[in-house]
Amino acid sequence: MFSNASNFVQGVDTSFAIILGASLFFLVGITGVMVYFVVRYNKNKHPEAQDVHENKKLEITWTVIPTILVLVMFYFGWTGYEPMRKIPEEGIKVKAHAQMWSWQFEYENGKYSDTLVVPKDEAVILDLISRDVVHSLYIPAFRIKEDVVPGVNNKMWFIGQELGKYNIFCAEFCGDLHSKMLSSVHVIAPEEYNVWYNDTTQPEIHPGLVVLKKNACVSCHSLDGTRIVGPSFKGIWGHEVEVITNGEERTVMVDEDYVKRSIYDPNADVVKGFNPGLMIPYQNLVTEEEVNEIIDYLKTLK
């Protein structure tokens, strides 16, 4: 508590401390009074039970004090929350793409990153985009969380005020590997950020693998033969695979047509032993050229 990692930490922590303090005060107070009454009005000391009717002073007290208390809690809750909804015009704009089960951050110059890199002391505005189901972007150290809903353009913002690396979680259950939907935000010095941001050269990896990573295909398909949610890509090229097409089992060859159909219309041929409906159609997300790059890459996975 009481770090200064983002511009929202103090507001949230103050209201948390006030609510916790009030709860503790009443926990101790009410327990104390209860114990006192048990002793004070014990049958030996107080044999005749008495009914108390109407006590104006008491009733006003127990109405007014809690009302003031919840208003105080509301005030601090509101002043902590309101700035989160006041998204500034100016700032570093990043698109946060959520998909089962990874995060991808897209910068204004087209740079993609699977961690959110931001400069210290600058406003960062995230456009929250989901390709499939409802996710939620949660940065506990910054005290911020916002749902990522398909078709809805939610936004969130923050200023990173302390250098460091902080966890990003998905806080909305989104299927099998929800708990592995992790990333991090790196707050770095502005000069360092400028160098990072302007370096748009892709690392030396196969363009097909770049496409697989960018679209999070690899969170369901392993490259080394292990079974995750979907079949591994290792060694599938040029081999036969048993699929279910319209309820009928058949054997097909993994070739250009099959791979393309699997990407654009994944439920047409469902690989035997795997579930349909998990993979979304990538018709509008992966271009034909990218499909060819994927195919080239699959050929290398012997």
Ligand SMILES: [Cu+2]
């Ligand atoms: Cu998720």
